[in-house]
Amino acid sequence: MPNANGRPKHGRRARRRRREDPARNELVSSSLESAQQCLFNQDYGTAFVHYLLVLNLAPVFKDFARDSFRFTLFKWAEELDSVGRIQDLFNCYEQALELFPADEVILNSMGEHLFRMGFRDEAAGHFHKALKLRPDYPEARENFHRVANWLVERWHFLMLNDHGRNCKYQQAIQKAVQSGCNTVLDIGTGTGILGMCAKKAGADEVYACELSKTMYELACEVVAANGMEGSIKILHMKSLEMEVPKDIPHRVSLVVTETVDAGLFGEGIIESLIHAWHHLLLPPQRGENEFREQSATGRVIPAxxxxxxxxxxxxxxxxxxxxxxxxxxxxxxxxxxxxxxxxxxxxxxxxxxxxxxxxxxxxxxxxxxxxxxxxxxxxxxxxxxxxxxxxxxxxxxxxxxxxxxxxxxxxxxxxxxxxxxxxxxxxxxxxxxxxxxxxxxxxxxxxxxxxxxxxxxxxxxxxxxxxxxxxxxxxxxxxxxxxxxxxxxxxxxxxxxxxxxxxxxxxxxxTDQTQTKDFCMLECSEMALLNNQDYHQRFCSALAKLISRLKVKCENRQQGSGVPPDFTDPANSTDCSDLLYVLDVSEGFSLLSLIAASQGHVKAYSSVEKNKQQEVLRRLAYSNNIPEQHLEFWLNNSEDEQGMLQRPSREKLWSAIILDCVETCGLIRQKLMEKASLARCLLEEGGRVFPERIVVHGMLVESDVLLLESAVQGQEPTLGFNIAPFINQFTVPVHVFLDFSTLQCRRLSESVELFVLDLMDANANYTNREVKVQATSSGRITAIPFWYHIFLDQEISVSTLSQNSHWKQAAVVLQQPLEVRAGDWVCLAVKLHKSTISISASVDNVPGPMEC
CATH class of the missing domain: 2.70.160.11 (Hnrnp arginine n-methyltransferase1)
Incomplete structure (x- = not known):
């Protein structure tokens, strides 16, 4: 019964007060002072150690020192990363998260490091935690959206939306269980749907395994939400590592799996099934006589x-x-x-x-x-x-x-x-x-x-x-x-x-017997880029215009000094001091540096890193009469990515800097505007950043395909199981690697200019824009595909929508389709945050100019 005595009871421990420890206080005070001094001296490693000591001994200082501690952690992590001390870097983040387990900024930063190192599952976990702590945190949201495409591949949504496929699997499992297969192992369980089908069909025991940490955790959530947490055992491991009785108590009578890719065997189904037959499955049924002798047999779905x-x-x-x-x-x-x-x-x-x-x-x-x-x-x-x-x-x-x-x-x-x-x-x-x-x-x-x-x-x-x-x-x-x-x-x-x-x-x-079998490997997108003649021809024209203009300017300058320049033969230009400097920081294999060097009186710097690809560029330079000293590989002399954009040798400025602005998947490259801002500071007078401007275009469409590939659709549970709320957490607002020319859709408007990014004039840029577009047909707006016109100068541009483009397109998929009638005006709110484009749509039937 409740305590009737109103006076609180205190135990002996509760009455004792903590004594002040002068030595401890002095250590905290001196360490805090040392941390701040080291921070001032940019000795981030020592400052980090002092902050750890202070915050462990005196947690009361956490709020006071949080910002300084974060800054110290991030700077020290950069130094550790630059010298390859990756384990030390992650140790520092783990120590920081012990002190601040609910700090969304530290969680997001650690996730970024994990993602760069290729640990996508772990990175997503940190981004997801940061978002749960602060749902409006844009950096974590954008990072999570970028990594979600790798963690939960888009075919999961298509598969769960494929009612015919799901029913066929469910019926096959139900028949097997009803015929006596009462113990089931689901290999590569994904969302857990096949294991749940087996349990629903009446299987006595159901086990499942999943290698992906993200999908394992998702399956656990789904199984628990459907009331099967105690009746389906899910293991976070490969089936090849499973043993009886260590992981499951005995062999099972049925294995269900869908570990097949487009080439059937690419997900390792053969190896998995051989191991299963030898270690996890009951022996197969051989024939009628053998079946009588061996009543307990195993089988596999698919057969x-x-x-x-x-x-x-x-x-x-x-x-x-x-x-x-x-x-x-x-x-x-x-x-x-x-x-x-x-x-x-x-x-x-x-x-x-x-x-x-x-x-x-x-x-x-x-x-x-x-x-x-x-x-x-x-x-x-x-x-x-x-x-x-x-x-x-x-x-x-x-x-x-x-x-x-x-x-x-x-x-x-x-x-x-x-x-x-x-x-x-x-x-x-x-x-x-x-x-x-x-x-x-x-x-x-x-x-x-x-x-x-x-x-x-x-x-x-x-x-x-x-x-x-x-x-x-x-x-x-x-x-x-x-x-x-x-x-x-x-x-x-x-x-x-x-x-x-x-x-x-x-x-x-x-001849093949004496011929070397050596070859240079390029990514498929790099090969398509080489075959994009229109892209390279336009770049060639734009570079020629700029270099010709700068040559005249240089010639006038030389004539004013009384020293006649020699532009007639590039091979005579052995002295690089008077050359024009062009830097190409394109991602991957690029010929733009060579195209610039072929104009004459140009020293070009390429960002190509791979040795074989550098050899190809050297051969092409030699065969196209480009002097050897007019081509240099910039990253060979640069310690890290931060050093990509800096002055060339002899303290000259760049005549042109070529930036790679659009990813093959159809997104703006991350940190593009920051790179453009830095590039502008490194240009000589009259120099240019290529491209100088990017115009984003878009269109209203109705596309059920994009909806099916983006999220589990409909209000009805999938085969009666509650799956959608859990996997739809991994829905991303932007669909990438889209071929707009073959997308199954109805076009509900003409194309419209959505946004402009000016790489040469920072004052012309903005972060938000509202655009009006009129619906030309009635329907449901489900997505806004977008693409880019990339202006190399005022007159010359290339489009990522062209037939020979090496780029794909992207589309913003609306969370809720928007009903429109022909003639309706739709207001699109377009935002750019750290190179990420977001678009929301609303019907606005007040006629007006293109901008809302």
Missing amino acids: GATVFGMAFECLEIRRHHRLCVSDVGSLSMAAAGELRSPVSCSSEPDDSMEPYTTERLSRLPGGYKPLTEPFTALNIDFNNVEELEGLSSRQVQQIRLPVIQEGELDALAVWFQLHLDEESSLSTGPQEDTCWEQAIYPVHGTRAFALKPHDELVVEVSCRDAYLRLCAVAVVRDGHEIRLDLQHAKTPISNANPEAELCSALACLQ
């Missing part, structure tokens, strides 16, 4: 798969995987050597190359042309452990495919039919509305191979390292075989007679 393939022509694939042009800007590419994308397939495994990439064939810009009928490449039974173990040692299979129409051989495409059980299956084919893309095996070579009707294409299929590998190795024409894997596409296939083509192929084989 197996059939893999299909097709050869096709596609300009979009071609320009991302091989060099298609002979000249880039003003440069001949003859001396570039062999350039490859990192995707190349052969029957022999190569750890440096990916065997395939993935694309949604139905959304490829420009479409594709099938050159063969679809063919069956492989059948696999997931319930036959001997077949799984023998997959990697299967003999290479050769398949002859009749060519059905003329075209250039650009790639092989692969998709599959996933057999859940004897009755139900799912297809990932290019004509299916599915969450899977197709696997693409590009054909490399510098020249096209034209296939003709009545040819036969010889394709090899292998699984040497449990990856499905398809490789086009030969063409049979008029009874003669022309080897593609020996030719390296150096000899074009034409209408010449077969004997001549065979002789040519033999000649290539003989």
Whole structure:
């Protein structure tokens, strides 16, 4: 009963007061003074140690010293990062979070370091904690949105929105459980949906495992919210590490999994199932007699798969995987050597190359042309452990495919039919509305191979390292075989007679024995950039205009001093003191520095870092008559990224600084405006930042596809399970890597100018703008796709929306679709915060100017 006595009772301990400790107080006082002095002297490491001592001994100073402590931590972390003391850096952050566990700024900063080091799961956890502490913290919100795309891939939303696929899996699991599979293991559980299906179907025991920390924590939340926390055991580990009875008490009778990618085996399903059959699953059912003797048997859902393939022509694939042009800007590419994308397939495994990439064939810009009928490449039974173990040692299979129409051989495409059980299956084919893309095996070579009707294409299929590998190795024409894997596409296939083509192929084989197999690898986006002739030609024109103007200015200056300049032959300019200086700080492989140097009387600095790529630039410089001393690799002399923008040698200023402004995915590069501000301070009089201005354009659209790829839709629970509120926490407002030309959407307005970023005039910039756009059709506004017109100068621009662009587009997806009628005015509030664009929309039927 409640205490009736009104006087509070005190224990003996509660009455004793803490004594003052003079020595302790003196230590705190002197350490605080030392910390402040070290901070003043920029001795951040010592200051950090003193602050730790003070705040551990006297927590009362936390509020007083918080800002100084943060500043010290961040500066000391920068120093540790610059010298590679990464473990010490994270130790400092952990010590700081012990003192300030609820400090959103420290959490966000540690997350940024973790993300840069590649620890995306851990980074997201810190950003998420920072947001929970302060939901309006813009830095944490933007960081979380950037990392969420990696943590919870967008296909999770498509998959959960695919009602047909979900029902088929649920029905197959229900049939298996009702037939006696009462103990279930869900491998790669994701949101936990398949494990919950098994429990709902009546399974006695359900276990699940998930490697991703983010998805593991999400699955735990989902399972708990659906009242199954005590009946489904979720393990944060790979199934390959699981043991009986350490992790699960005994073998299970059913494994369910969807660890399949576009190439079927890319997520390690073969290795996982072999391990499961040997260590986690009951033995399989062999036959009727064996079944009578062994009543407890194991099985797998899906039961197996059939893999299909097709050869096709596609300009979009071609320009991302091989060099298609002979000249880039003003440069001949003859001396570039062999350039490859990192995707190349052969029957022999190569750890440096990916065997395939993935694309949604139905959304490829420009479409594709099938050159063969679809063919069956492989059948696999997931319930036959001997077949799984023998997959990697299967003999290479050769398949002859009749060519059905003329075209250039650009790639092989692969998709599959996933057999859940004897009755139900799912297809990932290019004509299916599915969450899977197709696997693409590009054909490399510098020249096209034209296939003709009545040819036969010889394709090899292998699984040497449990990856499905398809490789086009030969063409049979008029009874003669022309080897593609020996030719390296150096000899074009034409209408010449077969004997001549065979002789040519033999000649290539003989020369290949003495030829180096060395090549330079470029990212797919870098290859597409090289093939973007319009981009380089416009840059060439803009650079030529600027350099010509500065040459005249320099000439006038020289004439005034009585020293005649020599602009006639760049090779004569061995003295670099009077040259114009151009700095290219583009991300990745860029030829813009060479294009600048080719103008003459220019010393160009490139930010290309990789040795092989630097070698390519040196070869191109030599073959295009650019003096060796007129090209320098800037980052070779720069200790860190902070040193990228600084004065060139001899205290000269830059004539031009080329900034890489837009990421391939369609977003403005982070810290662009800060870099532009610094760049302007380093320009000589009359110098330019390239580009000088970026204009953002957008349009109102209605697109169900963007909604399905951005969040779980609808009010109804998924298969009766409450999943949406948990996974939708990872919804991001901006959809990236978008091909607007093939996006399934209804356009509800004309394009409109949304925002302008001026890289040459800081006073012209703003952070907020409201724009009115009139709806041209009735519908629901679900998204605002946006793209950029990049102005190199007042007259010359390039568009990220152009057909040959190496950039993709992005779109802001509205949280709630906005109903409009034709003629309605929509007010768009556009904001730019640290290079991140956000857009909100509202209907405003008051006619007015373009700006609200």
